[in-house]
Amino acid sequence: MDIDAKELFSALSHDIRLRCIILLLSHDELCVCEVTYAIGVAQPKISLSLGQLRKIGLVKDRREGLWIHYHINPDLPLWVKELLYKLHQGVKNAAPYINDETVVAAMPNRPGAPRCA
Amino acid sequence: MDIDAKELFSALSHDIRLRCIILLLSHDELCVCEVTYAIGVAQPKISLSLGQLRKIGLVKDRREGLWIHYHINPDLPLWVKELLYKLHQGVKNAAPYINDETVVAAMPNRPGAPRCA
DNA sequence: TGATTATATTCAAAAAAATATATATTCAAT
DNA sequence: ATTGAATATATATTTTTTTGAATATAATCA
Numbered sequence: 001m002d003i004d005a006k007e008l009f010s011a012l013s014h015d016i017r018l019r020c021i022i023l024l025l026s027h028d029e030l031c032v033c034e035v036t037y038a039i040g041v042a043q044p045k046i047s048l049s050l051g052q053l054r055k056i057g058l059v060k061d062r063r064e065g066l067w068i069h070y071h072i073n074p075d076l077p078l079w080v081k082e083l084l085y086k087l088h089q090g091v092k093n094a095a096p097y098i099n100d101e102t103v104v105a106a107m108p109n110r111p112g113a114p115r116c117a
Numbered sequence: 118m119d120i121d122a123k124e125l126f127s128a129l130s131h132d133i134r135l136r137c138i139i140l141l142l143s144h145d146e147l148c149v150c151e152v153t154y155a156i157g158v159a160q161p162k163i164s165l166s167l168g169q170l171r172k173i174g175l176v177k178d179r180r181e182g183l184w185i186h187y188h189i190n191p192d193l194p195l196w197v198k199e200l201l202y203k204l205h206q207g208v209k210n211a212a213p214y215i216n217d218e219t220v221v222a223a224m225p226n227r228p229g230a231p232r233c234a
Numbered sequence: 235t236g237a238t239t240a241t242a243t244t245c246a247a248a249a250a251a252a253t254a255t256a257t258a259t260t261c262a263a264t
Numbered sequence: 265a266t267t268g269a270a271t272a273t274a275t276a277t278t279t280t281t282t283t284g285a286a287t288a289t290a291a292t293c294a
Binding site for chain 2: 281282283284285286290291292
Binding site for chain 1: 250252253254255256260261262
């Protein structure tokens with residue numbers, strides 16, 4: 001697994017994509033409906049964002065029936081994982097990220113139980 | 118000192134700006150002519166890139182006679198410094214960054230002695 | 235003062251990216 | 265098969281960013 005630094009940063013330089021990544025960084029995985037609910041924008045926009053993140057290898061998806069679950073690609077180079085960890089650590093308690101977290105935690109009828117911390 | 122994550126990543130999602138930052142991460146400071154020499158593109162392009170990095174607070178400059186020396190802003194939030202450190206660690210030995218380093222190290226008539234490691 | 239060196243800014247054109255809307259796909263259940 | 269639910273893709277339009285060339289500024293020195 002290889003990733004280009006410029007592509008990585010292009011991916012992160014977009015509000016919605018950034019919020020998706022921050023959300024995924026605190027969950028083992030989330031399905032599209034959960035991300036959509038958390039961020040509160042139209043579904044095609046979330047799908048597009050997640051698709052772009054997937055295209056450059058930052059995240060992977062897993063289908064389970066109707067749902068598609070996304071997660072951070074575990075095969076990313078170590079430095080990228082560490083960089084993402086620093087990012088998460090740095091912004092997770094600020095708006096809008098912390099709010100996204102609160103919203104998804106309160107989502108009714110989630111496809112699976114909440115997975116991570 | 119505060120910095121917006123999206124702005125940070127926008128700044129880094131550009132070849133020249135990224136090469137500037139990587140260069141500055143391994144030197145206490147570099148003047149515009151050194152960065153220009155290292156990267157090998159037209160001077161106005163380097164000035165513009167450094168100016169953009171300065172505008173969002175990622176770097177600062179210091180005038181010394183005709184030269185303007187740039188350095189990473191020491192007042193960045195810790196998480197940003199750590200993130201940049203991970204980035205540097207991750208890419209410094211890859212092209213084109215390692216080559217930029219070699220080129221600047223061999224530059225004749227540098228304004229000051231090489232400063233860092 | 236005038237020339238020179240180092241750096242910065244401006245501006246129009248080109249390229250790239252984002253947006254919104256509409257539509258398509260995929261799967262499951264009836 | 266038809267329906268409905270979850271997700272994905274396509275397209276046209278708008279907005280933002282990048283580029284290159286020309287020009288401007290700022291400091292030094294003769």
